[in-house]
Amino acid sequence: xxxxxxxxxxxxxxxxxxxxxxxxxxxxxxxxxxxxxxxxxxxxxxxxxxxxxxxxxxxxxxxxxxxxxxxxxxxxxxxxxxxxxxxxxxxxxxxxxxxxxxxxxxxxxxxxxxxxxxxxxxxxxxxxxxxxxxxxxxxxxxxxxxxxxxxxxxxxxxxxxxxxxxxxxxxxxxxxxxxxxxxxxxxxxxxxxxxxxxxxxxxxxxxxxxxxxxxxxxxxxxxxxxxxxxxxxxxxxxxxxxxxxxxxxxxxxxxxxxxxxxxxxxxxxxxxxxxxxxxxxxxxxxxxxxxxxxxxxxxxxxxxxxxxxxxxxxxxxxxxxxxxxxxxxxxxxxxxxxxxxxxxxxxxxxxxxxxxxxxxxxxxxxxxxxxxxxxxxxxxxxxxxxxxxxxxxxxxxxxxxxxxxxxxxxxxxxxxxxxxxxxxxxxxxxxxxxxxxxxxxxxxxxxxxxxxxxxxxxxxxxxxxxxxxxxxxxxxxxxxxxxxxxxxxxxxxxxxxxxxxxxxxxxxxxxxxxxxxxxxxxxxxxxxxxxxxxxxxxxxxxxxxxxxxxxxxxxxxxxxxxxxxxxxxxxxxxxxxxxxxxxxxxxxxx
Amino acid sequence: xxxxxxxxxxxxxxxxxxxxxxxxxxxxxxxxxxxxxxxxxxxxxxxxxxxxxxxxxxxxxxxxxxxxxxxxxxxxxxxxxxxxxxxxxxxxxxxxxxxxxxxxxxxxxxxxxxxxxxxxxxxxxxxxxxxxxxxxxxxxxxxxxxxxxxxxxxxxxxxxxxxxxxxxxxxxxxxxxxxxxxxxxxxxxxxxxxxxxxxxxxxxxxxxxxxxxxxxxxxxxxxxxxxxxxxxxxxxxxxxxxxxxxxxxxxxxxxxxxxxxxxxxxxxxxxxxxxxxxxxxxxxxxxxxxxxxxxxxxxxxxxxxxxxxxxx
Numbered sequence: 080x081x082x083x084x085x086x087x088x089x090x091x092x093x094x095x096x097x098x099x100x101x102x103x104x105x106x107x108x109x110x111x112x113x114x115x116x117x118x119x120x121x122x123x124x125x126x127x128x129x130x131x132x133x134x135x136x137x138x139x140x141x142x143x144x145x146x147x148x149x150x151x152x153x154x155x156x157x158x159x160x161x162x163x164x165x166x167x168x169x170x171x172x173x174x175x176x177x178x179x180x181x182x183x184x185x186x187x188x189x190x191x192x193x194x195x196x197x198x199x200x201x202x203x204x205x206x207x208x209x210x211x212x213x214x215x216x217x218x219x220x221x222x223x224x225x226x227x228x229x230x231x232x233x234x235x236x237x238x239x240x241x242x243x244x245x246x247x248x249x250x251x252x253x254x255x256x257x258x259x260x261x262x263x264x265x266x267x268x269x270x271x272x273x274x275x276x277x278x279x280x281x282x283x284x285x286x287x288x289x290x291x292x293x294x295x296x297x298x299x300x301x302x303x304x305x306x307x308x309x310x311x312x313x314x315x316x317x318x319x320x321x322x323x324x325x326x327x328x329x330x331x332x333x334x335x336x337x338x339x340x341x342x343x344x345x346x347x348x349x350x351x352x353x354x355x356x357x358x359x360x361x362x363x364x365x366x367x368x369x370x371x372x373x374x375x376x377x378x379x380x381x382x383x384x385x386x387x388x389x390x391x392x393x394x395x396x397x398x399x400x401x402x403x404x405x406x407x408x409x410x411x412x413x414x415x416x417x418x419x420x421x422x423x424x425x426x427x428x429x430x431x432x433x434x435x436x437x438x439x440x441x442x443x444x445x446x447x448x449x450x451x452x453x454x455x456x457x458x459x460x461x462x463x464x465x466x467x468x469x470x471x472x473x474x475x476x477x478x479x480x481x482x483x484x485x486x487x488x489x490x491x492x493x494x495x496x497x498x499x500x501x502x503x504x505x506x507x508x509x510x511x512x513x514x515x516x517x518x519x520x521x522x523x524x525x526x527x528x529x530x531x532x533x534x535x536x537x538x539x540x541x542x543x544x545x546x547x548x549x550x551x552x553x554x555x556x557x558x559x560x561x562x563x564x565x566x567x568x569x570x571x572x573x574x575x576x577x578x579x580x581x582x583x584x585x586x587x588x589x590x591x592x593x594x595x596x597x598x599x600x601x602x603x604x605x606x607x608x609x610x611x612x613x614x615x616x617x618x619x620x621x622x623x624x625x626x627x628x629x630x631x632x633x634x635x636x637x638x639x640x641x642x643x644x645x646x647x648x649x650x651x652x653x654x655x656x657x658x659x660x661x662x663x664x665x666x667x668x669x
Numbered sequence: 670x671x672x673x674x675x676x677x678x679x680x681x682x683x684x685x686x687x688x689x690x691x692x693x694x695x696x697x698x699x700x701x702x703x704x705x706x707x708x709x710x711x712x713x714x715x716x717x718x719x720x721x722x723x724x725x726x727x728x729x730x731x732x733x734x735x736x737x738x739x740x741x742x743x744x745x746x747x748x749x750x751x752x753x754x755x756x757x758x759x760x761x762x763x764x765x766x767x768x769x770x771x772x773x774x775x776x777x778x779x780x781x782x783x784x785x786x787x788x789x790x791x792x793x794x795x796x797x798x799x800x801x802x803x804x805x806x807x808x809x810x811x812x813x814x815x816x817x818x819x820x821x822x823x824x825x826x827x828x829x830x831x832x833x834x835x836x837x838x839x840x841x842x843x844x845x846x847x848x849x850x851x852x853x854x855x856x857x858x859x860x861x862x863x864x865x866x867x868x869x870x871x872x873x874x875x876x877x878x879x880x881x882x883x884x885x886x887x888x889x890x891x892x893x894x895x896x897x898x899x900x901x902x903x904x905x906x907x908x909x910x911x912x913x914x915x916x917x918x919x920x921x922x923x924x925x926x927x928x929x930x931x932x933x934x935x936x937x938x939x940x941x942x943x944x945x946x947x948x949x950x951x952x953x954x955x956x957x958x959x960x961x962x963x964x965x966x967x968x969x970x971x972x973x974x975x976x977x978x979x980x981x
Contacts, residue, residue, distance in 0.1 A: 081703045087692040101695055105702050120704045121978040124715045131721035131803070134747035192979065197804040201754050202768040202866050210734070210745040231750045233763075278764055281864060284928050286806035319748040319803050323719060327979050366691075368680040375680040378672055378694060385674040385701075388711035395918075400712065410715055421724040443730035445826040446901050457901050458724050458967075463817040465917060465973045466716045512896035517885055517913050523893040531897075618894040631898035657724065668712045668978065 082108065082118070095360035095372050102357055105381045110355045113406025114389065116330040123327040124410025124668065125192065130164040130302045130324070131417065132656070135198075135242075135317040136209040162304045162320070163561045165476045165546065166415065166661055167251075168296045169578040171331070172471045172594055178576050187411070189294040193325035194268055196244055197284030198317040204276045205233040206240040209316035234315045240306070241271040244322050247301045248294075251544045251579075255499070255537070256555075258547035258562065261301040266292055269307070284321075294326070299544045301561065330407035333392070334469045334594050334665060340572050341513070341525070341617050342469075342596035343604040346399045353402040355380060392667035397467040397598040405668070412468055412666040418458040418630040419444070420657030424481040427500065427634075427646030438481055441640035441652060444632075450641045455633035458657075461514065462626045467598025471664040472578060473528040473568035474543065475509040475630070478654035480562035495648050496556035499564070500534045502645035504636035507532055509568050509660060513597055513623040524627065525610060525619040527595050530568040541566050543579060562654060570595060571611040594664060597623055628660050674709065675701050707978065714812065714975035721803060722969025723748070727826045731960050749799040749963045752934060765866040771874060772798060772852055772934050776840040799963060802932040803970075813872065813921040815973035816853060818933065820912040820966035824905040829965030831880035831912055839936075847881035852934035853914065857927050869930070872921050875914075885911040912966070923974075931972060935962050 084101040087093070108114060116122035172178070174186040201207060210230040247261035274282035294300070304320060335348035342348050357380050360372035367373045384404070391405025419425070426438040429450060442449055444456035481497045510529040516522025532541060548560025567577060572592025590612050605621030617623075632652060634640040640652055671679055676697035678690050707713055731744040752772060754763040773779070822829040831848050838844040853875040859868035886908035892900070900906050923929060 082699060084695050084699050087688050087695065089688070091688065093686065093688055093691065098691065098695070101698060105698055108702060114705055118703055118705055119710075119978070120706045121713075121980045123979040123981065125717070125976055125979055126715075127717050127719060129719050129721065131723075133723040134745070136747075193808055195806045197806070199748065199750060199802045199804070201750060202765040202864070203754055203763060204864075207750070210747065228745075230746060233754075277864075279864060284804040284806040286808050288808035316747060318750055319721075319801065321721065321803050321805070323805055325717075330978070366686045368682050368684065368686060373680070374686060374691065374694075375672065378676065378678075378680070378698070381698065381702075382672045382675045385709045389705065389709055390712045391710075392712050405710065405712065408712070412718075414718060414720060416720060417723070419724050421726050421730075423726075423730060439730055439733060443727055443733065445724070445727055446904055447729075455898070455901055457898065459821070460720070460722055460969045461817075461819050461821070461913070462718065462720055462971050463815070463915060463973075465718070465815045465817070465971075508898035510897050516892065516908070517915065518883075521893060522886055522890055522908065524896040525894070526896040529897050627896075629896075629898050631901075666716055668710075669714055669716065669975070 093366050095364045095366055095374070096362065098374055098377050099357065099359055102377045102381060106355055106357065109381060109384050109389070109404050110352045110402070113350055113352060113391075114404055116407040119330065119407070122329050124330050125325050125327050126410065126412050126666070128166055128324045128326070128413050128415055130322040130415070132162055132304065132320040133318070133421065134209070135162050135304060135306070135320045136211070162656060163480070164302045164415065164659060165563045165565065166300050166302065166413070167474055167543070167565070168294050168300070169472060169474075169663060170296050171411065171665065172576045175576050175578055186296070187329045187331065189296060189411070190327040191246070191266060191290050191292040191294055191324060192327045193286060193288040193290060194244065194266070195284055195286040195323040195325070196268060196270060197321050199319040200275065200283060201233075203233060204278050204281060206275070206315035207318065208232045208234045240315050241269070241275060242304055242306045242317060242320070243270070244268045245303045245305070246324070247303060248298045249546065251297060251299045253539060253542040253544050253565075255542065255545050255564070257552065258545035258550050258557070260548055260550070261299070261546060265294070265300070266290065271307070299546065299565070301546070303561070326411075328411040331409045331665065332407055333409045333667060334596070337608055338574070338593050339469065339608065340593055340595040340610040341607045343397060343600055343621065344606050344608050345604050347608070348596070349399070350406055351399045351403050355384065392669050393467045393598065394669065395466055395599070397600045397604055408668050409665040410668070412664050414462055414626070414662040416460045416462070416628045416660045416662070417656070418460065418628070418658045418660065419653040424655040425652040426481065426649040427502070427640045427652050428643055428649040429641040438649070444652070447639070451638040453633070453635055453639040455631050457629060457631045459627055459629040462628070464597055464599055464623060464625055466666065466669060467596065468666045469594040469596050469664045470511070470527055470570065470662055471594050472570065473509075473511050474661045475507070475530070475566045475568050476659040476661070477507060477534065477564045477566060478562070478656060478658050479564065479651040480548070480557060480560055480654040480656070481651050496551065496554060496558045497562050497654065498556045498648050498650045500650045500652065502634055502636060502642070502650070503533065503535055504645065505533060505535070505632070505634040505640065507534065508631040509566070510629045511568070511660075511662060512627045512629070513617065513619050514625040514627045515619045515622040517624045519622065519624065521620065521622060523618050525617040525623065526571050527597070527626070528568045528570045530566060532566060534564065537564070537566065543567050562651070572614070573612045597626060599624055626662065628662070630658055630660065713978050715978060716814065717974045717976055718971055719805070719974070720969065720971045722967070725827060725964055725967050728960065731964065744960050744964070746799065746961055746963065749801050749935070749961070752798040752800045764864065768866045769800065769854055769856070769932060769934065770869070770871055771876070772854070774839070774850055774936065775877070776842070797937045798934050799937040799961070800932050800934045801963070801968070802930055804928060804930045806928045807923055808925055809977055810925050811923040812975040813855065813919055813923055813929070814917070814975050815919065816873070816914065816916045817971040818853060818912070818914040818968070820968050822907045822910050822966045824907060827966050830910050831884070847879045849877055849879050850936045851878075851880060852876045854932040854934065855921075856930050857923065858930070860926065863928060873919065875916070880912055883912055883914045884909060885913045933970070937961060
């Protein structure tokens with residue numbers, strides 16, 4: 080809200096007190112209540128959602144527009160595309176529907192502001208060959224000795240290449256029996272071959288800014304890359320394909336209070352200004368320049384504060400800045416993590432023909448001892464906590480999409496379309512932990528979020544969204560392309576507010592926790608508030624250095640994930656491009 | 670003390686203190702406080718964490734590609750690509766013979782001519798290095814703050830040690846010693862010749878450091894308290910060999926419009942004509958079969974940038 084002072088009208092007797100009130104108002108703002116986002120010249124923070132593909136090869140590319148029906152993929156001799164990343168933009172816990180009610184006008188908007196896109200073409204105006212290509216342009220045959228791949232070589236035969244980034248949206252719909260398609264384009268960025276094959280200037284990397292598209296927190300989104308303009312069988316690859324999408328979000332107050340889990344109890348995140356005042360002049364005192372109530376003295380007080388620079392947020396070590404001035408010092412944050420995302424998808428059973436990155440057997444996954452083993456497989460990532468944040472929620476995007484076409488466009492008859500796992504003994508586990516132990520004394524973890532589910536019996540309160548590109552109700556399967564099931568992973572603790580109103584997590588079946596602070600601290604801030612349910616001091620003892628994200632999968636039944644009965648349709652274990660985990664919350668200016 | 674930030678008006682003994690000057694000062698104060706300028710805020714930077722990584726192919730998966738003779742053909746190496754641009758049999762016309770600077774290891778010879786490209790003897794050819802390169806473009810002034818690189822290893826599927834082979838080490842290196850051949854590089858394209866990598870600006874280059882300095886733990890230990898899903902029982906998650914590089918507080922300014930390339934370089938080795946494993950040159954931690962050094966760990970990288978607050 081704007082601060083408006085009384086005007087000094089013409090003819091009014093000039094008194095020192097005319098200055099006292101407005102200057103006091105300013106001082107109160109700067110040193111007591113704090114500057115809010117409405118009083119900032121630049122009231123927006125930003126966050127990035129990052130999409131990374133290690134290698135986007137011909138077996139995952141398409142020609143042209145995503146809206147082409149999949150038979151056109153066949154006609155154009157290209158398989159379907161699953162180079163995708165689903166994401167949500169859920170409101171922070173204090174802005175979800177169940178808290179705001181009908182009036183959501185105070186909820187900050189998400190605005191797509193900028194997109195940076197790139198891939199590694201060896202700093203040359205050419206595309207490069209993928210693993211399956213020889214340098215004479217023929218195919219190698221995986222698994223056969225003598226095939227000498229030309230992976231990484233320049234592909235001069237490929238005269239035309241380019242790609243397109245799409246951001247698509249659809250309503251959130253957790254109807255498992257009828258997954259819906261991302262049908263509306265929110266944003267499209269084309270990188271044609273002419274932007275990549277020039278010697279003097281290439282758009283790689285390229286940034287497009289001031290996009291200014293408002294996103295809807297109640298919609299599901301999908302970032303998708305499709306290759307375009309491919310010619311002559313396309314033997315190219317886009318290596319390290321990277322898209323960084325930058326969103327604006329207006330600044331907010333920090334999470335504060337003793338109910339914020341794991342927050343340093345020394346300050347509880349409380350805004351900590353040091354109030355400064357000026358001396359009130361006596362009534363009807365005359366104007367003077369200097370002295371305790373002088374005009375210059377009074378005006379110098381706020382000027383001095385501004386000259387000393389205003390502060391807010393946290394320091395790197397989670398300390399509250401001394402004499403804070405900026406009340407709205409936090410901003411939305413997203414960390415996207417891709418797991419099981421190497422080069423392949425994995426399907427259950429054992430009857431399908433493997434190779435060529437179409438689908439692989441379960442024992443190709445890490446830590447699976449043999450094809451019939453009931454071992455679990457696990458993938459994990461470690462994200463450093465360079466600066467403090469609070470975690471408001473976690474989503475898992477289980478990827479079941481897989482290609483069913485060979486690279487010559489024929490249907491791979493040995494395996495059917497992509498299906499959800501139906502094995503009653505198969506389950507996914509997703510956990511997020513706070514970690515200490517990177518060159519430090521105590522190697523330990525504190526659970527921050529966790530869910531375990533059998534995809535066959537996933538409860539609606541966990542399930543957020545189901546999406547599929549070419550769903551066939553008759554076959555109860557996705558014929559080609561992406562296929563995701565979005566699962567809300569509850570935070571530990573209770574009394575929090577999950578994203579979806581129907582995901583109460585209360586009563587039987589679990590709880591959903593309040594935001595969780597995560598940040599490095601010095602020893603004087605290592606005393607933390609309780610975390611978890613039942614509440615207890617954090618195992619990390621205020622020494623967390625990183626966030627670790629894990630995804631495990633296991634079938635405890637006989638023959639594990641290769642069992643021919645429970646996996647009779649070669650149901651997908653991990654789809655092309657792997658699973659995704661999204662952590663969202665607040666970060667802070669520094 | 671003169672007033673400097675909030676108003677141009679100055680009030681001192683002997684000067685006028687009329688209503689219009691005071692009103693102007695108050696108006697300036699009102700304008701200021703309703704739109705606090707960016708430059709008045711010390712803590713005006715927003716941290717951005719960009720994470721990328723992937724699950725490395727297991728040996729079992731790579732065997733789907735390799736065939737029965739494990740050294741008969743290489744497995745997919747992407748996103749790791751050759752560091753030098755030698756063209757191919759189709760084309761030797763390259764714009765950037767070298768796309769990075771200063772990556773030649775001390776025991777590698779200088780490249781005398783283009784004709785030396787393509788040698789499969791990694792010791793004789795400094796081009797036998799691999800690079801994992803990711804690039805970003807920035808529209809606003811940005812500060813490059815931190816680099817975190819983790820290469821996780823275990824005793825089952827990703828069995829890297831970050832030590833040279835116990836029997837073979839490159840010249841000037843010691844068998845069994847911690848490797849010193851990992852390089853971490855960040856560069857900015859030259860704004861006037863962005864595609865000429867000879868002119869790029871190297872803003873960070875970490876080289877010739879011992880991996881021992883960046884191990885997760887001095888010994889392999891289990892966590893005091895694990896979280897679910899637990900680290901798998903029966904697998905040793907090798908904290909004494911997991912590489913966790915963390916460079917912080919770098920404070921490297923990145924001008925608006927810059928194009929940043931972040932790269933990690935590893936030595937590579939090939940002897941495509943090898944007929945037995947004994948023929949292969951092993952610089953370090955090759956693991957079973959000739960799958961390449963990048964197959965011996967699960968990599969992930971987090972880059973932290975500080976970006977300014979934005980206007981409406």
